Amino acid sequence: MTTPTLSAAGLLKRYGRVTAIDGADFEVFPGEVLAVVGDNGAGKTSLIKALSGALIPDAGEIRVDGEPVRFRSPLDARRCGIETVHQDLALAPAQDIAANMFLGRERRRAGALGSVLRAVDRAAMRAEAQRVLDELGVQVKSIAQPVETLSGGQRQGVAVARAAAFGSKAVIMDEPTAALGVAEAGKVLELIDRIRARGLPVVLISHNMPHVFDIADRIHVHRLGKRAAVVSPRSHDMSQVVGLITGALEPGQDGALRAVSGARRTGPDR
Ligand SMILES: Nc1ncnc2c1ncn2[C@@H]1O[C@H](COP(=O)(O)OP(=O)(O)OP(=O)(O)O)[C@@H](O)[C@H]1O
Numbered sequence: 001m002t003t004p005t006l007s008a009a010g011l012l013k014r015y016g017r018v019t020a021i022d023g024a025d026f027e028v029f030p031g032e033v034l035a036v037v038g039d040n041g042a043g044k045t046s047l048i049k050a051l052s053g054a055l056i057p058d059a060g061e062i063r064v065d066g067e068p069v070r071f072r073s074p075l076d077a078r079r080c081g082i083e084t085v086h087q088d089l090a091l092a093p094a095q096d097i098a099a100n101m102f103l104g105r106e107r108r109r110a111g112a113l114g115s116v117l118r119a120v121d122r123a124a125m126r127a128e129a130q131r132v133l134d135e136l137g138v139q140v141k142s143i144a145q146p147v148e149t150l151s152g153g154q155r156q157g158v159a160v161a162r163a164a165a166f167g168s169k170a171v172i173m174d175e176p177t178a179a180l181g182v183a184e185a186g187k188v189l190e191l192i193d194r195i196r197a198r199g200l201p202v203v204l205i206s207h208n209m210p211h212v213f214d215i216a217d218r219i220h221v222h223r224l225g226k227r228a229a230v231v232s233p234r235s236h237d238m239s240q241v242v243g244l245i246t247g248a249l250e251p252g253q254d255g256a257l258r259a260v261s262g263a264r265r266t267g268p269d270r
Contacts, residue, residue: 002029002030003065003066004027004028004029004063004066005028005029005030005064005065005169005170005201006026006027006028006051006062006063006064006082006169006170006201006203007025007026007027007028007062007063007066008024008025008026008027008047008050008051008060008061008062008063009025009060009061009063010023010024010025010059010060010061011023011024011025011026011047011050011057011059011060011061011062012024012057012058012059012060013046013050013055013057013058014058019225020043020046020225021043021046021047021050021057021060021225021226022043022224022225022226023060023225023226024043024047024060024222024225024226024227025226025227026047026051026220026227027230028170028201028203029201030199030201031196031199031200031201032196032201032202032217032218033192033193033196033201033202033204033215033216033217034201034202034203034204034216034217034218034219034220035204035205035206035212035215035216035218035219035220036048036203036204036205036206036220036222037205037206037207037209037212037219037220037221037222037241037245038221038222038223038228038245039223039245039246042222042223042224042225042245043222043224043225043226044205044222045174045205046225047222048084048172048174048203048205050062050071051077051082051084051172051203052071052074052077052082052084052172053071053072053073053074053075053076053077053078053082054074054084056071056072064080064081064082064169065169078166080169081167081168081169081170082167082169082170082172083162083163083164083166083167083170083171083172084163084171084172084173084174085156085159085160085163085171085172085173085174085176086174087174087175087178089155089156089159090103090159091103091147091155091158091159092147093146093147093148094146094147094148095146095147096143096144096145096146096147097129097133097140097142097143097144097145097147097150097158098122098125098126098128098129098130098143098144099122099125100147100158100162101125101128101129101132101158101161101162101165102125102128102129103162105166106125107121107124107125107128126143126144128165129143130143132161132162132164132165133157133158133161135194136157136160136161136164136191136194136195137187137190137191137194138154138157138158138160138161138187138191139154140154140157140158151184152179152180152181152184153180153181153183153184153185153187153188156176156177156179156180156184156188157187157188157191160173160176160188160191160192160195161191164191164195164198164200167200168200169200169201170200170201170202170203171195171200171201171202171203172202172203172205173192173202173203173204173205174205175205175206175207176188176192176204176206177189177206177208177211178206178207178208185208185211189211189214189215192204192215193215204216209238209241209242210238212233212241213233213238216233217232217233218230218231218232218233219231219232219233219236219241221241221244221245223244223245223247224247228244228247228250228251229244229250229251229257231244236257240257243257243259244257247260248260
């Protein structure tokens with residue numbers, strides 16, 4: 001059996017009386033796009049924070065390539081090859097694209113200039129940033145352009161390309177198409193496709209069902225703080241996934257979906 005690249009079992013996180021993560025399990029496998037869907041407040045963001053080191057769970061286990069890890073900070077997760085693109089993108093608007101690609105991981109000049117004076121190797125960073133953007137098909141006028149001059153889609157492209165460049169194990173994206181128009185969202189989906197083609201798994205948190213069905217290999221449905229089901233977009237349709245999100249449907253013992261009596265129904269009867 002293939003070992004998941006990133007997995008979690010029995011994660012728990014409480015904020016006072018609120019249980020944000022309630023025994024959640026999670027698995028993403030090499031080379032797949034896993035969509036994570038769920039209602040507002042279902043705990044998707046908290047789950048992703050735990051997987052990216054932004055939140056320390058009260059209990060449960062996280063593994064990378066089958067080995068248990070403990071993320072005390074986002075830096076720990078990054079050191080393990082897990083890169084996350086949060087909704088705020090964490091870009092420095094006044095700085096150029098290359099500087100943003102290497103934010104906090106600047107290349108230093110060779111010799112004493114770099115090691116003693118900490119001089120950054122701007123030419124090397126620009127060349128490498130351009131190479132990554134070209135490879136992933138992110139188009140910009142100039143690599144030396146400040147990020148504040150880019151469109152929303154291009155900014156998303158830069159943040160995602162940065163994650164793909166440094167992520168050796170997995171890239172996690174929180175709602176990457178939420179603020180974008182149709183054409184720009186399409187480009188981000190193409191970018192996700194290219195990252196998958198390089199063999200890097202992508203975890204995509206999204207409310208947009210057409211996008212999820214367009215790109216995902218599997219769909220993790222999160223409900224009431226835990227994983228409620230994992231389904232394939234090839235064997236299930238959107239109304240079934242919505243049923244799982246609302247709790248109108250649940251997987252039975254045999255894995256087939258069954259209606260939950262008394263639950264709020266959405267979508268057509270089946
Ligand atoms: N720092 C916090 N302090 C207190 N409660 C929190 C905190 N973070 C999250 N919660 C609560 O935990 C629950 C899950 O929140 P979370 O943001 O993970 O959900 P979500 O599925 O990502 O929702 P959304 O899609 O709206 O972001 C919510 O009830 C939320 O109010």
